[in-house]
Amino acid sequence: MPGSRLIHLIDAAKSFPRVGASPHVVLLPGTISLPTDGRLGVLAGRKAGKTTLLQLLAGTVKPDGGAVTGADPMSPAVNAAPLMHPGLSAVENLRFLARAYGFDADGLLTAAVSLAGSDMLLDRPLKGQDGAKRRNFEAATTFVIPFGCYLVDEVSQIDPEVMARCFALAAHRRAGVIFSTSQPRFVVQHAEAAVTLRDGVLKLFAEPRDAVEDHDTGRHG
Numbered sequence: 373m374p375g376s377r378l379i380h381l382i383d384a385a386k387s388f389p390r391v392g393a394s395p396h397v398v399l400l401p402g403t404i405s406l407p408t409d410g411r412l413g414v415l416a417g418r419k420a421g422k423t424t425l426l427q428l429l430a431g432t433v434k435p436d437g438g439a440v441t442g443a444d445p446m447s448p449a450v451n452a453a454p455l456m457h458p459g460l461s462a463v464e465n466l467r468f469l470a471r472a473y474g475f476d477a478d479g480l481l482t483a484a485v486s487l488a489g490s491d492m493l494l495d496r497p498l499k500g501q502d503g504a505k506r507r508n509f510e511a512a513t514t515f516v517i518p519f520g521c522y523l524v525d526e527v528s529q530i531d532p533e534v535m536a537r538c539f540a541l542a543a544h545r546r547a548g549v550i551f552s553t554s555q556p557r558f559v560v561q562h563a564e565a566a567v568t569l570r571d572g573v574l575k576l577f578a579e580p581r582d583a584v585e586d587h588d589t590g591r592h593g
Contacts, residue, residue, distance in 0.1 A: 373565040373578040374410025374548065377520070379442030381406070381574070384435040386424055398424045400572035401437060407548065408444045408521035411539065413563030413580060414552040415587045420569050422552035423452045426523045429550060444520025444548070451525040455510045458499035462492060462509060473517050480516060487537050488512035508534045515541050521548040527558055556584040 382403050387395040398421030406412060406429075416422045426449040427433035428440055448455055456465035463481060470477035481494070488509045498506055511530050515522060515538040522542055527535060539562065542549050553559060559566045559580045566583035568575045570590045577583040 374407035374412070375405075377407065377409040377442075377444055377548065378405040379408050379429060379440065379444065379446070379521070380404075381428070381435075381438065381440050383438035384428065384440055385437045386421070386428060386433070386435050387572075397572040399428070399435070399569075399574070402574065403438075404567075404574050404576060406550065406567065406576065407565060408442060408446075408550070409546070409548045410564040411562055412548065412550045413559035413566040413583070414550065414569060415556060415559050415566055415583050416552065416554065416569035417587075417591065418554055421572070422554070422569060423449070423525050425569060425574075426452050426525050426550065426552060430523055447514050447517070447519040447522045449523040449525050450511045450514050451507060451529055452523070455514060456498055456506075459497055461496055462494040462498065465498070466513065469513065469517070475517070480513070483516040484509065484513040487516055487541065488534055489537075504529075504531065511535070511538055518545065519547060521550060524549065524551040527551040527553050527562070528555055556587060559584060 383401050385401040386399040387397045389395050414422055428435060430446050430449045466481045467477045470480045490505050490509050492501055492505050492509055507529055508531050563580040566577050566580040568583050568586050
């Protein structure tokens with residue numbers, strides 16, 4: 373199992389208030405260390421908190437208590453929140469990101485288009501373009517920017533060929549990928565280790581198939 377580089381959730385907890393009901397608990401207070409140097413699958417049912425977990429790892433959402441710490445720079449979570457402004461074109465968005473991360477805009481655009489394999493209209497606002505192509509392009513753009521670990525929410529929403537190229541690029545850079553899914557087959561196909569998230573509790577498994585078994589037991593138990 374990967375593990376030479378880790379991100380630590382230390383007594384981290386997260387919940388959201390609900391009107392007229394008890395809070396929706398995403399993460400109960402607990403401590404766990406997750407590898408950031410390989411491919412880690414997060415397997416959980418719908419509305420179990422996968423998106424929030426990745427946002428916690430990315431640092432865009434703060435825990436209610438405890439801390440999330442790690443040495444690797446984490447990418448924004450693909451699919452968890454828009455990386456690009458929908459009212460701007462791909463070119464305009466890439467120029468903004470290039471300035472933010474200190475890259476050449478033309479080089480970033482060329483690399484993203486190559487990785488996405490997209491026939492998007494690069495000079496038209498994103499909001500008027502095909503949603504699947506937008507998701508693929510945002511994923512590709514994220515992966516061409518160097519991070520220590522990449523975060524992808526609901527990996528099934530990305531075209532498999534695009535995702536395979538993204539995974540290969542991350543591996544070439546010796547960067548990790550943490551991806552979430554509600555479908556066990558993606559964990560078996562792509563993960564080197566896996567965690568399940570159920571009832572606010574994270575469990576880490578060195579063998580992805582053990583995570584699938586735990587997930588299935590939780591669904592049917």
